[in-house]
Amino acid sequence: MALRSIVNIDETLCNGCGLCVTPCAEGAIEIVDGKAKVMTEELCDGAGFCLAVCPEGALTVEKREAPDFDEQLAAKKMTEKLAAVVTIKQTCFNCGRSEMDGVLFPCRLKGESLWACARCLPQLIHG
Numbered sequence: 001m002a003l004r005s006i007v008n009i010d011e012t013l014c015n016g017c018g019l020c021v022t023p024c025a026e027g028a029i030e031i032v033d034g035k036a037k038v039m040t041e042e043l044c045d046g047a048g049f050c051l052a053v054c055p056e057g058a059l060t061v062e063k064r065e066a067p068d069f070d071e072q073l074a075a076k077k078m079t080e081k082l083a084a085v086v087t088i089k090q091t092c093f094n095c096g097r098s099e100m101d102g103v104l105f106p107c108r109l110k111g112e113s114l115w116a117c118a119r120c121l122p123q124l125i126h127g
């Protein structure tokens with residue numbers, strides 16, 4: 001434990017939009033039960049890149065006693081997150097076709113980030 005800068009999340013202000021998750025280069029922030037949370041204090045380096053994206057002003061950087069930032073743990077966490085995105089989402093959500101069978105395009109549907117293949121895309125666009 002040491003006195004250091006660390007992100008504080010005011011849950012009374014947080015609307016759970018999730019905008020702060022991506023700017024965190026350490027993977028420290030996740031949305032749990034509709035609220036942003038610093039999952040492990042060792043993952044937050046207190047840089048505060050998440051602050052600027054918050055539309056509610058729920059994020060601040062404060063100085064307080066916290067466990068030291070763990071650079072190796074942060075690198076491991078980001079590798080896991082990246083692997084999950086790369087390996088799980090590589091098929092067309094509409095037909096199941098993989099990127100090995102054709103071109104996939106990123107798309108958004110009902111709050112989810114998905115892939116759609118070139119064959120399905122015209123039908124998805126025009127109905």
Ligand code: SF4
Nearest residue numbers: 014015017018020054
């Ligand atoms: S950006 Fe702000 S309002 Fe949105 S989840 Fe993060 S802390 Fe909550």
